[in-house]
Amino acid sequence: MFKxxxxxxxxxxxxxxxxxxxxxxxxxxxxxxxxxEQQEQNLITAARTIATALHDRPSLLRLRPKxxxxxxxxxxxxxxxxxxxxxxxxxxxxxVDPATDPASGGAAVVNPVARPPVLxxxxxxxxxxxxxxxxxxSGLNRAKSxxxxxxxxxxxxALAGSLKAAPEPAEQPNPYSPTSLWERAENxxxxxxxxxxxxxxxxxxxxxxxxxxxTNGPEVERALxxxxxxxxxxxxxxxxxxxxxxxxxWADDDVVAAVVVEETTNAVQSFTTRTLEKLITGTLLTFxxxxxxxxxxxxxxxxxxxxxRNEAEAAIDANGRxxxxxxxxxxxxxxxxxxxxxxxxxxxxxxxxxxLEQLGSRLxxxxxxxxxxxxxxxxxLKMHDLPDGAAVYVQxxxxxxxxxxxxxxxxxxxxxxxxxxxxxxxxEYDPREVVAGSVEGYRAAYPGVKFEAExxxxxxxxxxxxxxxQALDKLxxxxxxxxxxxxxxxxxxxxxxxxxxxxxxNSGPPLPDTNTARLFDSMVTMRESQAEGAEPHLGLxxxxxxxxxxxxxxxxxxxxxxxxxxxIMVLRLPLRMSFKL
Amino acid sequence: MAKRIALxxxxxxxxxxYADAIKKHGYxxxxxxxxxxxxxxxxxxxxxxxxxxxxxxxxxxGGFTLCRELRALSxxxxxxxxxxRDSDFDIVSGLRLGADDYLTKDVSLPHLLARIAALFRRAxxxxxxxxxxxxxxxxxxxxxMKRFLAIWSDxxxxxxxTEFWMVHALAKFPGHVKNRDQLMGDAKIVxxxxxxxxxxxxxxxxxxxxxxxxxxxxxxxxxxxxxxE
Numbered sequence: 001m002f003k004x005x006x007x008x009x010x011x012x013x014x015x016x017x018x019x020x021x022x023x024x025x026x027x028x029x030x031x032x033x034x035x036x037e038q039q040e041q042n043l044i045t046a047a048r049t050i051a052t053a054l055h056d057r058p059s060l061l062r063l064r065p066k067x068x069x070x071x072x073x074x075x076x077x078x079x080x081x082x083x084x085x086x087x088x089x090x091x092x093x094x095x096v097d098p099a100t101d102p103a104s105g106g107a108a109v110v111n112p113v114a115r116p117p118v119l120x121x122x123x124x125x126x127x128x129x130x131x132x133x134x135x136x137x138s139g140l141n142r143a144k145s146x147x148x149x150x151x152x153x154x155x156x157x158a159l160a161g162s163l164k165a166a167p168e169p170a171e172q173p174n175p176y177s178p179t180s181l182w183e184r185a186e187n188x189x190x191x192x193x194x195x196x197x198x199x200x201x202x203x204x205x206x207x208x209x210x211x212x213x214x215t216n217g218p219e220v221e222r223a224l225x226x227x228x229x230x231x232x233x234x235x236x237x238x239x240x241x242x243x244x245x246x247x248x249x250w251a252d253d254d255v256v257a258a259v260v261v262e263e264t265t266n267a268v269q270s271f272t273t274r275t276l277e278k279l280i281t282g283t284l285l286t287f288x289x290x291x292x293x294x295x296x297x298x299x300x301x302x303x304x305x306x307x308x309r310n311e312a313e314a315a316i317d318a319n320g321r322x323x324x325x326x327x328x329x330x331x332x333x334x335x336x337x338x339x340x341x342x343x344x345x346x347x348x349x350x351x352x353x354x355x356l357e358q359l360g361s362r363l364x365x366x367x368x369x370x371x372x373x374x375x376x377x378x379x380x381l382k383m384h385d386l387p388d389g390a391a392v393y394v395q396x397x398x399x400x401x402x403x404x405x406x407x408x409x410x411x412x413x414x415x416x417x418x419x420x421x422x423x424x425x426x427x428e429y430d431p432r433e434v435v436a437g438s439v440e441g442y443r444a445a446y447p448g449v450k451f452e453a454e455x456x457x458x459x460x461x462x463x464x465x466x467x468x469x470q471a472l473d474k475l476x477x478x479x480x481x482x483x484x485x486x487x488x489x490x491x492x493x494x495x496x497x498x499x500x501x502x503x504x505x506n507s508g509p510p511l512p513d514t515n516t517a518r519l520f521d522s523m524v525t526m527r528e529s530q531a532e533g534a535e536p537h538l539g540l541x542x543x544x545x546x547x548x549x550x551x552x553x554x555x556x557x558x559x560x561x562x563x564x565x566x567x568i569m570v571l572r573l574p575l576r577m578s579f580k581l
Numbered sequence: 582m583a584k585r586i587a588l589x590x591x592x593x594x595x596x597x598x599y600a601d602a603i604k605k606h607g608y609x610x611x612x613x614x615x616x617x618x619x620x621x622x623x624x625x626x627x628x629x630x631x632x633x634x635x636x637x638x639x640x641x642x643g644g645f646t647l648c649r650e651l652r653a654l655s656x657x658x659x660x661x662x663x664x665x666r667d668s669d670f671d672i673v674s675g676l677r678l679g680a681d682d683y684l685t686k687d688v689s690l691p692h693l694l695a696r697i698a699a700l701f702r703r704a705x706x707x708x709x710x711x712x713x714x715x716x717x718x719x720x721x722x723x724x725x726m727k728r729f730l731a732i733w734s735d736x737x738x739x740x741x742x743t744e745f746w747m748v749h750a751l752a753k754f755p756g757h758v759k760n761r762d763q764l765m766g767d768a769k770i771v772x773x774x775x776x777x778x779x780x781x782x783x784x785x786x787x788x789x790x791x792x793x794x795x796x797x798x799x800x801x802x803x804x805x806x807x808x809x810e
Contacts, residue, residue, distance in 0.1 A: 368665035369592055372686035376598035379690035383605055405687055409667070419669055420779065437802030441760075444804065466778055469802040 006305070007298040014294060021283040028279060032272040039268055040230050040243055043145075047247035047261040048228065050147060053136055054249045054259065134158040144267070148260040149249070150220055157257060163242065163264050186281060194277050219246040223258035226250075232265075241265045304335050308342065315346050322350035364408035371408070374401050410540055417470070417544050421551045424464050428576050431500055432457050434465045435493050438472045442480075442489075449480045450488040459493070459500045460576040463552035468571075471548035471556075472502070474541035475569050479506035482567065499554065500573045507566040511558055519558050520546035545571065584701060585609040587628035589619045589647060590663070591638045595686075599632070602690045603697070616643040620650050627655055630700060632693075633680075635664040635671065645678055652679040657707065659700035663688070669779050682742040684770065692769040696742055703729045703742075719752045720810050722797070736791045743768045744784050751798060751808040760805035781806055 138160040149157040222229035223246035230245040244262040248255040311326045326346055329339035378398050386394065432455045439453045461468075479489045487507035494501050511519070520542045542556070549556040554573035561568060586608045590596040593614070600610045611628060613619035615638050631651055637643030648660055662675040662683040675683045681700055684693065706728045717724040723732040729745045731738040740748060750759055750767035759767075761777045768780075781798060788795040799809045 365665055368686050369595065372665070373592065373594040373598065375687075376595060376602065376690055380598055380601050380605075383602065409687065416668060416776070416779075423669075434802045437804070441802065441804035445760075465802065466782075466800065469800075470778070472802075 006302045007295065010294055010298045011291075014290070017287075017290075021279065024279050024283070025276065028272060028275050031275070032268060035268040035271065036243075036265055039263065039265065040232075040245065043243055043245035043261050043263055044228055044230055044247065046145070047245040047259050050136075050259045050261065051247040051249045054149070054257070056251055134160055145261055145263040148262070149257055150224075150260060151257045152224055152255065154216055154220070154224075163240075163262060190277075190281060190284070194273075194280070217244065217246070217260070219244055220258050220260060222246065223248045223260070224255055226255050241269075301335065304329075304331075308335065308339050311339075312342055312346075315342075316349075322346050322353055364411040367404070367408050371401060371405055375405070413540065413544065417467070417547055420464075420467065421547055424467065424551060426463050426551075427465070428460050428462050429465045430457070431459055431461050431465075431468060431502065431573065432493055434468050435472060435491060435502060438469050438476070439491050442476050446476075446480050449483060450486075452488045452490045453492075454490070455493040456495055459495055461500050461552055461573045462576040463548075463573065467548045467551060468573075471545045471571060472504075474545050475502075475504040475571070478541055478569065479504045479567075482506055482508040484508045484566075487566075495575070496572070498575055498577075500575055502571040502573070503568050504570075505561070505566060505568045509567075510560040510564045511567055520556050542569075545569070549573065583607055583609045584630065585611065585628045586697065587611050587613065587619065587623070587631045589613045589616070589631065589637065589644065590634045591615065591636065592634075599690070599693070602694065606694055606697075608697070614638065616640055616647050619647055623651060623654060627651075627658060629704075630659045630661070630697060632661045632663050632697075635662060635666055635675065645674060648675070648678045648680055657704060659704055661693075661696060661700070663693070667776065672779075673783070676741055680741070684743075688770060695769050699729060699742055702727065717749070717752065719755055719808065720797075721792070722748075722752055724749055724752060733788055733791050733795070738787050738791050740784065740787060743770055744780060744787070747780060748784060751806060755808040755810045758801045758804045758807045764805065 144161075144163060146159070146161045146163050148159050151157050217231060217233075219229040219231040226248050228245065228247045230243065232241060232243050234241055242262055242264050244260055246258050246260045249257040249259060308326070308329075315322060315324055315326050317323050326339060326343045329336040331339070374397070378394055378401065381394055435455055436453065439451050442449075443451055476489065476491075483489050483506040490503075490505040492501070492503040492505065494503070542558075546556045549571050552573040554571065556569070556571050558567060558569045560566070586603055588596060588599055588603070588610055590599065590612070591614050596612050596614065600612050603610045611622065613622060631648075633644040633647055633651075635642065635644035637647070640646070644662060644664065648662070651658060651660060660680045662680050663686060664671065664675075664683070665686045667685045667687075672683045682696060684696070688696075715726040717726060721734040724730070724745075725732070726749070729740075729742060731740050731745055731748055746768040747764050750764055764777055764780075770776075781800075785795070785798055788797070797809050799807045801807055
């Protein structure tokens with residue numbers, strides 16, 4: 001199944017926070033619109049100011065078109081820098097508008113700003129009104145704006161200013177000039193992103209325009225009818241937006257001309273862009289920081305929960321017995337609580353388990369007194385003269401009580417072995433001696449069973465040979481009772497990497513698939529039936545085997561032969577490493 | 582005059598049964614059901630043998646206390662613990678307090694009576710040292726079958742009756758393996774294999790305490806034990 005970790009979930013949970021930068025973005029856009037509006041108003045105001053300067057000075061505007069030749073020249077001069085470069089190129093002329101020549105670069109621009117004063121120079125003789133107008137508007141001009149004056153016939157009277165910044169030699173007031181390490185990193189990492197996402201305003205746009213486009217623009221049209229107007233248009237190359245405001249110039253009550261003030265929206269644009277950049281940088285930083293913190297937090301929590309899980313899993317072994325108690329964490333939070341309650345839970349479970357395992361020996365202890373009453377009564381009874389036929393009942397009662405007593409002492413045997421294990425002294429020994437001796441003994445003890453032994457020499461284990469012999473007794477008794485008639489019980493001692501494996505193998509019914517691990521628990525037996533009069537099975541034998549195996553630092557398990565024809569019980573004891581090579 | 586045996590046991594039925602059987606064998610029996618009752622009686626008159634249960638009514642260790650009191654009154658009085666408790670810990674504690682034997686309640690009445698008789702015999706002979714001796718010698722081991730004394734290199738090994746009988750069973754036929762059932766039969770006890778193992782362990786320890794290099798009792802795994810000469 002697909003699993004989603006805490007980290008992922010937490011990450012998804014904080015996703016709504018991304019709305020914050022989006023809201024911020026919308027806000028900046030709003031502000032941009034506002035600023036543009038304001039710029040428009042300003043431009044109109046500027047146009048009005050200029051217009052006011054020219055009001056009621058028809059003399060300044062009247063000179064044209066007195067001298068057609070002059071006018072022609074002028075027209076051409078204007079045309080030289082208002083015409084789009086494409087047109088120039090197509091005409092084969094060598095005039096190149098430096099402003100639009102990408103090769104020339106910003107610094108090399110021969111700016112039209114310098115030109116307008118030059119324009120009128122070819123006609124020095126007449127009292128040059130147009131020149132006068134140019135002077136006035138030049139005086140009123142603002143940075144980065146262009147002013148036209150157009151008469152009623154849509155003819156250009158004067159022109160001043162440029163839409164582009166003056167090409168200053170030290171023209172790198174670049175707001176992004178890397179001054180600190182941080183800014184340099186920002187430049188390196190974020191600049192490409194900004195350039196993709198945002199329209200960075202450029203000074204490198206084509207501001208040329210057919211004169212007629214200006215002189216016949218709708219705003220001019222309206223201004224000439226006496227209403228100030230503004231218009232927004234893209235440059236020919238679409239790299240900037242030009243805002244133009246037109247205002248009528250009045251002479252008495254007539255509109256004699258119009259002033260057009262143009263400006264790019266670059267200032268607003270670059271302000272917006274910078275704000276957005278700051279917004280993005282700040283957001284990215286905040287989110288980076290928050291992500292790191294959240295990730296660290298989530299990882300910590302996940303690690304603690306995982307740790308607790310592992311501890312809890314390790315606390316209970318395959319048999320469901322409590323091995324170790326989870327050490328309750330001292331942390332004051334909920335996970336600490338969980339860990340502590342786990343600890344408590346396991347402790348109670350362990351106590352209950354202990355109680356169950358002790359139950360056998362406790363019962364045996366408690367039953368001993370009534371059994372003694374019965375047994376001593378029977379003993380006394382035998383000392384009396386009993387009527388004929390009564391002796392057999394006494395005998396049967398004695399048999400019964402002996403069996404009961406044997407069962408009880410077997411129940412307490414496990415406890416006694418546990419006690420022996422607790423104070424057991426460990427020695428290093430060769431299990432082969434024990435196994436070989438035991439097998440010899442079993443040949444005598446089980447005359448009806450054939451034993452086969454295959455024992456490896458020279459293994460050393462650490463534990464108690466007596467206890468091992470006792471465990472072996474149980475395994476053999478188990479195997480002998482299950483062995484199919486006329487099949488041998490096979491005892492193998494072999495080495496398996498770092499362990500000595502003692503395997504007792506018998507042919508016979510296989511173990512049930514379920515619960516083979518529990519076979520070695522106290523009071524668990526998998527026997528389906530038992531022969532009449534056979535010793536009762538309490539399921540303590542294999543429990544003792546397990547205790548002995550654990551005393552040796554090993555374990556015990558049972559498995560079926562691969563072909564299912566029999567059972568192999570295995571004692572797996574770690575080898576004592578001798579450091580002599 | 583009949584020998585007087587004190588029986589301290591809190592279970593009335595068991596007490597009566599044992600008392601009947603002991604009486605039938607010609608002993609005088611005084612029965613007590615609690616420790617104060619018994620110790621008051623002992624202050625007036627000491628019995629010649631005491632059979633004590635460990636758990637006495639409200640006192641789970643009452644028998645141990647009583648044994649200590651009795652030992653203080655007499656150093657030679659034979660004391661047998663007869664208890665349902667069969668842990669090594671209890672057995673060792675009981676014997677350390679100076680009891681001559683420790684029996685679990687599995688013991689049959691005939692076995693109990695055999696022990697009583699043996700202990701009386703030992704007490705009598707200890708009192709009259711000039712009695713005829715019946716001694717089995719196996720190398721440095723001497724077993725005085727009358728006094729139930731085991732001597733290793735002229736030093737007395739302080740064995741309980743059960744232990745003495747087990748050593749005797751082993752040493753009688755050196756080299757022969759005695760399995761656990763045989764040892765139980767010879768020692769007149771009915772216990773499980775584990776108890777035999779701990780008995781043998783205790784016997785070895787007692788001999789080792791006398792002679793450090795003692796290793797005359799051999800474990801034959803899967804079969805039993807044998808005496809090595």
